[in-house]
Amino acid sequence: MRNQEGEREVEDQEPATPPRDFPMPFSQAFMDAVIPATFVGPKAIFTGVEDPEAHLTAFHTQMMLVRGSDAVQCKLFMSTLVGKAMDWFISLPDGHVTSFAQLSKLFKEQYILNRLPHPFLTIFSM
Numbered sequence: 001m002r003n004q005e006g007e008r009e010v011e012d013q014e015p016a017t018p019p020r021d022f023p024m025p026f027s028q029a030f031m032d033a034v035i036p037a038t039f040v041g042p043k044a045i046f047t048g049v050e051d052p053e054a055h056l057t058a059f060h061t062q063m064m065l066v067r068g069s070d071a072v073q074c075k076l077f078m079s080t081l082v083g084k085a086m087d088w089f090i091s092l093p094d095g096h097v098t099s100f101a102q103l104s105k106l107f108k109e110q111y112i113l114n115r116l117p118h119p120f121l122t123i124f125s126m
Contacts, residue, residue, distance in 0.1 A: 025097045
């Protein structure tokens, strides 16, 4: 139905679809942490094929500039993951991640095969 101005009436509109529930690997304390409105999200993205060490270095460098707490770093790191990398992240058990060090370790272990060889080691392996 439309009102006199030609707009659809509220009861005629379809109900909004609720967001999908995803597992959340962060502890409750991390989930409760608030990211300050002044924080600018990191620019780096990780799809699952890049070097995990390079990604962590780029992310850590950006976080040093804003001095985010452990919880904020974890939440912002999650925002750098897309595609298969996000699938990996949401497959972690609920409440499992309790520190950025732990998340970094899990991340490096998952993507160790993507790591680029160290240039020094390449020279001597010939």
